[in-house]
Amino acid sequence: METLGQLDPYLVGAVLLAVLALDGSLLIGVVLPGDAAIIVAGTALTGPSEVALVAVAGVVGCHLGATGGWLIGRRYGSLVRHSRAGRWIGEHRWARAERLATGEGSGPALAAAYFLPVVNALTPVLAGTLGMSYGRFIRWALAGSTVWVSAYLVLGSVAGEFVRNNEHLMVPVAGCVAVVVAGLIVISRRARANREMEISEPAGSRTPETASRPLQ
Numbered sequence: 001m002e003t004l005g006q007l008d009p010y011l012v013g014a015v016l017l018a019v020l021a022l023d024g025s026l027l028i029g030v031v032l033p034g035d036a037a038i039i040v041a042g043t044a045l046t047g048p049s050e051v052a053l054v055a056v057a058g059v060v061g062c063h064l065g066a067t068g069g070w071l072i073g074r075r076y077g078s079l080v081r082h083s084r085a086g087r088w089i090g091e092h093r094w095a096r097a098e099r100l101a102t103g104e105g106s107g108p109a110l111a112a113a114y115f116l117p118v119v120n121a122l123t124p125v126l127a128g129t130l131g132m133s134y135g136r137f138i139r140w141a142l143a144g145s146t147v148w149v150s151a152y153l154v155l156g157s158v159a160g161e162f163v164r165n166n167e168h169l170m171v172p173v174a175g176c177v178a179v180v181v182a183g184l185i186v187i188s189r190r191a192r193a194n195r196e197m198e199i200s201e202p203a204g205s206r207t208p209e210t211a212s213r214p215l216q
Contacts, residue, residue: 007044009044009045009050009053009054010053012041012044012045012054013041013053013054013056013057013058014057015041016037016038016041016054016057016058016061017057017058017060017061017064018061019032019034019037019061020034020037020038020058020061020062020064020065020145020149021061021062021064021065021068022065023037023061023062023065023120023121024062024065024066024068024069024120024121024123024124025064025065025066025067025068025069025072025124026068028121029117029118029120029121030118030121030122033117033118034117034120034121035115035117035152038058038148038149038152038153038156039152039153039155039156039159040156041054041058041153041156042054042152042153042154042155042156042157042158042159042160043156043157043159043160043163044160045153045156045157045160046157046160046161050157051150051153051154051157054153055146055149055150055153058145058149058153059142059145059146059149062114062141062142062145062148062149063138063141063142063145065124066124066137066138066141066142066145067124067134067138068124069121069123069124069125069127069128070124070125070127070128070132070134070137070138071128072124072125072128073124073125073126073127073128073129073130074128074129074131075128107136107139107140108140110123110127110137110140110141110144111140111141111143111144111147112144113144114141114144114145114147114148115144115148120148124137124141
């Protein structure tokens with residue numbers, strides 16, 4: 001944290017700009033989620049002026065990434081989705097991004113998609129593939145990316161400052177966070193397993209005794 005705090009904010013902004021530009025255009029966000037990059041960048045910032053400077057750079061990077069992804073989708077969208085890399089990403093992720101791009105309220109959904117890791121890297125390509133106009137797409141992309149970058153930079157900056165001033169609390173805090181995360185993972189997996197069981201079980205299945213019993 002001390003090393004990050006000594007970095008030049010202009011350098012932090014330049015690196016973040018490059019990462020977020022690649023995030024949406026070349027699908028780097030599938031491997032390196034932009035959320036993590038923004039939060040790490042935020043830990044290197046120590047004041048509102050530095051946060052504002054890097055936020056501008058981050059939003060410019062998002063604009064470049066969204067534009068590049070839209071152009072790639074416009075020309076090669078279906079090829080990307082059905083390529084080996086597209087299959088590795090997973091059809092369920094493509095489908096989720098497609099629902100955001102085509103469902104009701106697709107504009108606000110595209111803005112909110114920036115807060116969904118991996119999905120936010122796929123939506124620009126899908127927006128171009130599905131023929132969404134660039135003007136409409138980029139307006140919502142800029143709105144969402146501005147809130148996304150600003151919120152996560154502030155979060156990272158606050159967290160970094162807390163760590164630098166309270167190093168003695170890091171072990172117990174990290175332990176508590178690990179327990180909470182582990183609990184959430186277990187709950188999420190159990191809920192997913194229950195949903196899959198409900199889906200796989202025929203809705204109208206009944207035992208022979210139940211099926212032969214007359215309705216009351």
